Amino acid sequence: MARDKQKRSCGQVLAEWRAFVWDPRSRQVLGRTATSWGLILLFYLLFYGFLAGLFALTMWVLLQTVDPHVPKYQDRLATPGMMIRPRTETLDVAFNVSAAETWQHYVRLLHDFLEPYNDSVQAARNAACRPGRYHEQPDEAVPNVPKRACRFARSALGPCAGLGPPGTAFGYAAGRPCVLLKVNRVINYFPGENKSINVVCAAKREEDAARLGEMAMFPPNGTIDLMYFPYYGKRVHVNYTQPVVAVQFLNATANEDHHVECRLNAAGLRADDERDKFAGRVAFRLRINRD
């Protein structure tokens, strides 16, 4: 056998391959005739067509069985996450006070984010709710009736509302930047066990607190009103306005990294999950450069 292999010259091998690719004698392409290839292709077309159809069918059945308003399981979302705005590709807020182009995009992001919070929009769409308690809207007779959302006044964010003169720019121009904090939406989540909840921010390490300097929270005390809960899902709770809290860094030391951590302070909420660094809290880096 070994000898046979050696005997075949390179040219012969090439000729064999050529014959395999197109054999004019038996009119075969790659070892099959055109009809054979056609039938094979047809078979796979039918077979895979059938499988695709079957897949589509099961997907359709799946969608029929899935409730479009509330997901079947929510066990992964027991503790809602927290997030900051402005959001960039990394969780950083770093800029040079004197170079406007380094913070302009933050300002734009914040303006964009706060667009739906404009008092005019809120007044037009949303209802004034009674503060201090959950705004429950149980389905009476008809299931999944549209729910009303509670107003969130942008002005409540004070200097962080971005409503002042254009130059103020959420404090970025002055080196006193605002960062917005929000709690992730989770359907039918009631935070704080009927007690008021608020967001607190601090330097990640206590010894850095002095260098981070003072912070101002808006609304005062970083409170989030219970009336914004529960969330009923985007299908019935169309105009839902997510409550936000703003933190303004009043005199953070310039030209150094500050690691800031903000937590949601609510009864019954565990914000100390080792693996999930964003469950009920958020950490970000702040750096204010001055020339």
Add this chain to the structure above:
Amino acid sequence: MPKPYFLLQKKSDVYSVEINGTEDLEKTEKVDEEGMYKDLKGNKKKKKTEDLKKELDLVSDAKLTFHRGLSSARAAEILARDGPNSLTPPKATPEIVKFLKQMVGGFSILLWIGAAFSWISFGIQFAQGAESPFDNLYLGVVLALVVILTGIFAYYQEAKSTNIMASFSKMIPQQALVIRDAEKKELPADQLVVGDIVEIKGGDRIPADIRLIFTQGCKVDNSSLTGESEPQSRSCDFTHENPLETRNIAFYSTTCVEGTATGIVINTGDRTIIGRIASLASGVGNGKTPIAIEIEHFVYLVAGVAISIGVLFFIISVSMRYKILDSIIFLIGIIVANVPEGLLATVTVSLSLTAKRMAKKNCLVKNLEAVETLGSTSIICSDKTGTLTQNRMTVAHLWFDDQIYSADTSEDQTTQPFDQSSQTWTALSKIVTLCNRAEFRPGQENLPVMKRVVVGDASETALLKFAEVVLGDVMDIRARNKKVAEIPFNSTNKFQLSIHETDDRNDKRFLLVMKGAPERILERCSTIMINGKEEPLDSEKAEAFQTAYMELGGMGERVLGFCHLYLPENEFPDTYPFDTDSMNFPTSNLCFVGLLSMIDPPRSTVPDAVSKCRSAGIKVIMVTGDHPITAKAIAKSVGIISATSETVEDMAKRLNVPVERVDRRQATAAVVNGMELKDMSLQQLDEVLCNHSEIVFARTSPQQKLIIVEGCQRQGAVVAVTGDGVNDSPALKKADIGIAMGIAGSDAAKNAADMVLLDDNFASIVTGVEEGRLIFDNLKKTIAYTLTKNIAELCPFLIYIIASIPMPIGTITILFIDLGTDIIPSVALAYEKAESDIMNRRPRNKSKDRLVNEQLAVYSYLHIGIMQSVGAFVTYFTVYAEQGFLPTTLLGVRVNWESNAINDFEDSYGQEWTKYQRTYLQWTGYTAFFVSITIQQVADLIIRKTRRNSIFQQGLFRNKVIWVGIFSQIGIALILTYVLLRYWFVAVPFAILIWVYDEVRKLFIRRYPGSKLVGQEHVLLKQSLSLVILLLVESFFSILIQPLLLKRPVCAIITWARPMKG
């Protein structure tokens, strides 16, 4: 001194053979070299003879002191110089090399590449300070661990089977009686040195090459060296220039049959003649086993798929603007998904399970891969003596009263059925009993007669046992008929004679009994006993004797004549002094009583085994050193030459024409003599092997075995060869599977062989063949089972890259399937019973019937594999949908999904997820994907039980191990998923679909045999298309014509449901 020179000379010869040994062309040369010792003209040999003679001169000095022998000190000196007197075992590969080979063979390279990539990407990510670079580090470590662990496992398996052999060779340390320091000492034979004086007696194995200086009736059996089975006498005389021919040298590893001798050791260890032959054997190239070739082919196939898909998707992902680093990570995933990590270990386990099963059936397999080789065997070259036959002379026929009687020759005879009423038989039995010097060893009264050990030569043993079976206690009969004189058999007289008193108290005559070569016995007779009466021996009766003698001789049997004479009381009174030297008693005009013929009968299981081989398409060739007539007779009686076929000689005889004029092609059988074989060219041998289906090689030397094996291999056959002698070892090595005899085999043969036949029985080979074929079928099933899920593991990566969905299954999870849940089920398939009678089909064609062929790969990959993927993806989407991500939201989300900065990722319901929450969901997805592959693999396991038959025909419960496999699979999956039952049932309908689909395929295969449906889907397609079209036409017509012909459509459909013609 000349010795070192001699040594060098020889060594270089051996090496030259080793270097060239692999090329076919040189093989003839090498064979010549083996035969060289016999070739008187060869120049090389002459030189050697010279050297040997010089050595003898040297040694002759020692003669002066031969009664003192060497001093211990001197012996120790020489021992230190020459090394121990034992054959160097064939050069073993160092253990570490063997181990490393396991580490880099097969898929290991691919996995190493995967591991290397993981570490590289870890390095890059670490340098870049990414969030979780350690994932890749761990993945690399896991991959490396997988390779190392499977390597250790394979190494352990191999070492285990090698150890069985190692224990073999150390079983009996040989002892030699040596004179040293003027004392006789019993020493281990490997302590012998050149110049030692050794004493040998009958039954001993010669411990080294020795020059005899004193002999007494010494005979040696050189069969292990030259293949001649007749013992040769040895004396102190130098009779021939050629050391192999001269009478005064006895060779290492041959046996002394009788007599005693003293000699000087002239060569030890590897320098002995046999040592040189043994080292020649190690030069014979040992090709790859068929299964090794198959597995290599399979590895190439899978590796080819893995690499091409990997590279293709690497290019795709790079051109889709993925980062190079990400693309590399995809590549790792694709490689891991494609490589069936556990498969090679599974194959090893399956093979060793079969090896164990075969060991129970007396086939001890040295090399695991040989298990399957036996299954693909197409020619068996079998020894005769001991393998096909019982290896003991047995009385087969009797002739008395002008009639031939057959005796029972089976292994466990207890009675003899032939007519024993005749007076002649009484007389004959008396002669058989009395004229016999053989005796049972004492203390065996409880053993069956056939199993008792006898002191005496083969014929006498046969007669003794025969008499014991027919008459009862022979020793008692002999005691009652006291022997008064005896002439033992010798080659000049060719008879044996003894004179006895009779046990009849009233009869005072002496009885003279004689046996010997029939014609010599007849010469001495004047009368013949017919029905108990003495009648004159006329020409007519002499003619009858001749006919019977020829007939028995023609059956290849050894015939003995028996006669007796009652000495007249008056001439030979009680006190008559019989003198055997002067022969003072009559030795002629005796009364002829009968003939007995003996043969070494075939083992009773052999004819059945040979016919099994025949129906299994395996050609059985007998290779023996025996006489052609005997060989042919045995071949006929076991069916190697079937009853209807004729040799050229038979045809010539029947047609009454000279042999030359017979058309050789018409003869199906051939008996080839060793002498003829010697003069044949390779083409002639090929012609013989090609043209005759039933071949017996007689009077062959073991060296010629190698030529025969090579001839068979030239025909493209997978050849199994049996052998026992040292010089069988080249043939055993050359053969695709060498089978050594466990009882009669020499260590060298066992070393060279791939398999050891513990009971020396040919029938055991056939059971081995059956097991070998079964394991090939079952390995196919195992591989099909294992390959299937690779697609279900691969598709997630491909779709992940193309559709940018969250990763459906992780690399580690894939390893859980490959090395966790799937291992036991795939081993369980090795226990599957044969689907049809596997011994009724031809041996597989090495080049066509591959272990993994196009059909198997296509069916596993493109049919079942794709179905599994669909099932698994349905589960995947179900998990995400039920957690909040509907299928449409998942497309194209990969970048955001995997971003660490995005911790408010929105799902289909408006909820927001942190990175960790998403990752946790992704893991749940992995688990669900894993579970659904496992569930569908259960269906895959069930469908793989059979290749043609419906599961309902084969039975779901016949192979209990399959159920162990299924339960283990589910159990392991339950443990790995923390008994998370939520998504277990999503894939069940798909599992059922797989089963139904495969049943339909099998139905088509059974309906339309011959067309292999998979790979030729168009056949299947044609059938189903015609069904669809027919139904369409039917329904169309039924709408149109139903009002007219109400019953038609129904009839047509029923008609179609019956099997259509191809």
